[in-house]
Amino acid sequence: MIGKPTMEKEKTYPVTTVAIQNRVTECFKSMSIDEKRILILSSPIARNRDATERDEIFISTQDFAKECGIKTNSAYKQLEVASKRLIDRSFSYINQRDRRVRSNWVIDATYEDAGVSLRFTSIVLEMLKILDEFNPYTRYRKEVVLKLKKDYAIDFYHLAKKNQKLGGFKLTIDEAFVEFGLPESYRDLSNFKRRVLKVPIDEINAVTDLCIGYTPVKQGRTVIAYQFTVKEKPKPKTVKQERDPNTLDLFCHMTDKQISTYSSILSESKKINDLAGTMSYSAFAIWLASVLRDPSSVREETAKRVFKALRTETDFKG
Numbered sequence: 001m002i003g004k005p006t007m008e009k010e011k012t013y014p015v016t017t018v019a020i021q022n023r024v025t026e027c028f029k030s031m032s033i034d035e036k037r038i039l040i041l042s043s044p045i046a047r048n049r050d051a052t053e054r055d056e057i058f059i060s061t062q063d064f065a066k067e068c069g070i071k072t073n074s075a076y077k078q079l080e081v082a083s084k085r086l087i088d089r090s091f092s093y094i095n096q097r098d099r100r101v102r103s104n105w106v107i108d109a110t111y112e113d114a115g116v117s118l119r120f121t122s123i124v125l126e127m128l129k130i131l132d133e134f135n136p137y138t139r140y141r142k143e144v145v146l147k148l149k150k151d152y153a154i155d156f157y158h159l160a161k162k163n164q165k166l167g168g169f170k171l172t173i174d175e176a177f178v179e180f181g182l183p184e185s186y187r188d189l190s191n192f193k194r195r196v197l198k199v200p201i202d203e204i205n206a207v208t209d210l211c212i213g214y215t216p217v218k219q220g221r222t223v224i225a226y227q228f229t230v231k232e233k234p235k236p237k238t239v240k241q242e243r244d245p246n247t248l249d250l251f252c253h254m255t256d257k258q259i260s261t262y263s264s265i266l267s268e269s270k271k272i273n274d275l276a277g278t279m280s281y282s283a284f285a286i287w288l289a290s291v292l293r294d295p296s297s298v299r300e301e302t303a304k305r306v307f308k309a310l311r312t313e314t315d316f317k318g
Contacts, residue, residue, distance in 0.1 A: 016297050018043050019139035021127040022162065027091045028155055029181030034082035035089075036154050037068055039128070040145060042118065044297070046128045049286045053107060053122050058277045060115035066299060067146045079116045083109040086118075093123070110278060117278050138162045147207045153200035155180050160210050160230045170217065172225040189223060197226065209233055254292055262314055263289035269313045272305055 020043045028036055041064070042057050051057060065075035087109060092102045107119040120128070131137045140161050148154050159179075163169040176182060176196060186192045201212050211233055217225040254262070266272065267285035276284040288306060295303040310316050 016044070016142055016294060017139050018142045018145060019047070019131055019137055021130070021135045021137045022158075023093070023135075024124075024127045028158075029179065031089070032082060032085060033149065033151070033154065034068075034078045035086050037064070037146060038079070038082055038086060038118070040142065040154075041067060042120065043128045044142065045287075045290075046120065046125055047131075048290045049283065050129065051120070051125055053119060053125070055283055056110065056117035056119055056278055058112070058115055058117045058279060060277070062114070063299060064115070067143070069147060069149070076115070080111060083116050083118060112277055114277065141209070144208050148200075148203060150200045150203045152180050152196055153203050156200050156212070157204050157208060157210070160204070160212050160228070163228075164210070164230050164232065167231075168227065168229040170225055170227050173223070175225075258316070259289050259292045262310055262316055263292055265314050266306065266309055269309050271309045271313055275302065275305070 018040050020039070024039060024043075028039075038059065041059055045051070045057050049055060049057075059079065061076045061079060062072060064070075064079055065072040068075075070078065083106065086106045087104070089105050090102050091105065092100050095101050101123075103121055103123050105121065105124050107121055109119075110117040127135075138158055138161050140157070145154060145157055148157060159169060159171070171179070173192070176192075177186070180196065182192075182196065186196055197214060201214065205211050209232055211231045213229040213231075214226045216223045217227055263285045266288050267276070267281045276287075279287060291298055291303060291306050292310070295307065298306075
């Protein structure tokens with residue numbers, strides 16, 4: 001049920017971490033991979049800005065291309081098509097009065113030269129932002145999940161992360177059809193094994209931090225489910241490298257008060273005002289604060305521009 005009161009302090013995570021309520025991925029079914037990517041990219045932005053229905057969430061073509069590993073010249077069209085599909089989509093949930101409510105995902109989308117600005121409905125923003133004991137959620141690294149390109153790979157990865165501490169999970173064939181919104185042609189077990197299991201799980205095992213295994217569960221001679229094991233891959237040993245003296249040191253160890261002060265000042269700087277897109281001064285200041293707090297949340301070129309402006313356009317001495 002959506003809309004329960006919060007009894008404990010909500011969790012907070014950096015913008016490089018995707019943390020969204022499990023209800024969002026339960027509504028993923030039948031979405032294209034680009035629609036899912038938009039929601040994944042929007043989640044940390046909405047959370048760190050505490051966005052409302054009035055706020056536009058801007059996804060640039062360059063960031064979309066880089067984060068998702070696609071060509072820049074095709075990213076805008078993919079963003080445009082996916083956002084239009086999201087506008088046309090709706091989902092339903094049970095409210096506090098045990099009544100079924102149907103809602104849209106997106107209020108509107110504005111197509112800028114450099115990307116797309118979206119305004120989400122309040123209930124979608126709640127699912128993207130509120131992380132507490134009454135709203136179960138799953139988190140993972142943004143750059144990891146966005147590497148996935150195969151059908152159902154994002155869905156399986158989310159299921160695996162959700163059940164990682166348990167070491168695995170069981171999924172019946174019927175549950176898979178509901179969970180992923182599968183077409184009836186996948187009732188053919190050979191299609192199911194190839195398209196729903198092998199292709200996405202092979203990709204997850206190849207490019208993410210997890211390794212997923214699966215074995216069939218039979219009733220007589222009939223496969224009725226699959227048992228999945230989930231293990232985290234060993235982390236590679238890191239070799240400490242000497243810092244290049246010519247490299248801009250993006251991490252300034254700023255206090256929250258400094259971040260608040262200088263993000264407000266920078267929001268009015270003409271040197272970087274093109275980064276604001278359609279954002280208001282206050283929304284741009286919030287975005288800048290997230291960059292000052294975590295430079296790795298944006299492209300390196302963007303972070304360098306922000307920190308160069310910090311040092312040349314303000315009195316910051318860090």
